[in-house]
Amino acid sequence: MTGELSPIDKAKFVAAKRAVDYVEDGMRVGLGTGSTAAWMVRCLGEMVRDDGLKIRGVPTSTRTAALAREVGIEVISLDEARWLDLTIDGADEFDGDLNLIKGGGGALLQEKIVATASDQMIVIADVGKEVESLGAFPLPIEVIPFGWQTTKALVEEMLISMDVLGRSVTLRMNGDTPFVTDEGNHILDLHLNRIGNARQLSMVLNQVPGVVENGLFIDICDVVIVGYGDGRVETRDINEGTVETDRLDFVENENLFTDLD
Numbered sequence: 001m002t003g004e005l006s007p008i009d010k011a012k013f014v015a016a017k018r019a020v021d022y023v024e025d026g027m028r029v030g031l032g033t034g035s036t037a038a039w040m041v042r043c044l045g046e047m048v049r050d051d052g053l054k055i056r057g058v059p060t061s062t063r064t065a066a067l068a069r070e071v072g073i074e075v076i077s078l079d080e081a082r083w084l085d086l087t088i089d090g091a092d093e094f095d096g097d098l099n100l101i102k103g104g105g106g107a108l109l110q111e112k113i114v115a116t117a118s119d120q121m122i123v124i125a126d127v128g129k130e131v132e133s134l135g136a137f138p139l140p141i142e143v144i145p146f147g148w149q150t151t152k153a154l155v156e157e158m159l160i161s162m163d164v165l166g167r168s169v170t171l172r173m174n175g176d177t178p179f180v181t182d183e184g185n186h187i188l189d190l191h192l193n194r195i196g197n198a199r200q201l202s203m204v205l206n207q208v209p210g211v212v213e214n215g216l217f218i219d220i221c222d223v224v225i226v227g228y229g230d231g232r233v234e235t236r237d238i239n240e241g242t243v244e245t246d247r248l249d250f251v252e253n254e255n256l257f258t259d260l261d
């Protein structure tokens with residue numbers, strides 16, 4: 001089973017495996033969304049089952065909630081948890097300051113609320129997500145369905161005035177119909193190429209009527225764990241200013257993969 005993992009899946013897995021070292025008994029843990037975060041949820045499920053780890057998880061999407069329950073993690077709502085010890089999530093891009101673009105899977109709203117309500121946010125990512133400057137990945141914004149075309153026009157106007165609109169703003173589709181988020185909203189993808197001042201853009205976007213939230217995570221992430229296809233992991237802590245490297249052994253984790261068949 002392990003031999004069938006692609007290098008990118010190995011990279012995601014080792015990042016996830018290293019991240020769960022931060023999880024301790026009794027913690028309330030924010031559970032991110034996406035293919036990388038799914039590895040982390042599976043790793044935590046294994047620790048709950050095999051090591052008796054006692055945690056409560058707050059999922060950031062219905063998908064993650066289903067997976068967490070499936071692997072045996074106790075799931076609670078954010079309102080029940082109120083505040084979290086730690087959130088572990090993936091990202092679509094991260095830069096040298098650990099600012100992020102998220103929302104490629106459409107879960108940015110719950111992800112941002114959960115991460116902001118946490119003492120610590122750890123991002124897990126394969127090395128391909130690292131960028132010098134955010135913006136090559138289309139920036140998702142969540143908009144309410146009412147008047148979304150007007151919201152789109154207002155956003156476009158604002159992007160042009162800020163000189164950051166690279167190509168276009170597109171409504172995310174799910175086949176023939178608009179994509180609908182867990183909160184019943186739509187997603188506009190902003191094809192910018194390069195975002196200059198991400199902090200300013202994030203603030204301005206959220207002032208457009210109809211915009212619920214945007215996928216820029218500024219000063220929210222504390223640690224990025226970068227995975228490589230050969231098993232190397234690099235842990236970058238922005239607060240401590242440290243970078244640690246390590247290598248994980250896939251053979252030790254055969255059970256995890258076998259169980260997922």
Ligand SMILES: O=C[C@H](O)[C@H](O)[C@H](O)COP(=O)(O)O
Nearest residue numbers: 034035036103104105106107
């Ligand atoms: O909405 C989705 C999330 O922000 C994901 O964490 C992000 O898109 C990264 O996903 P993946 O780990 O699948 O690349």
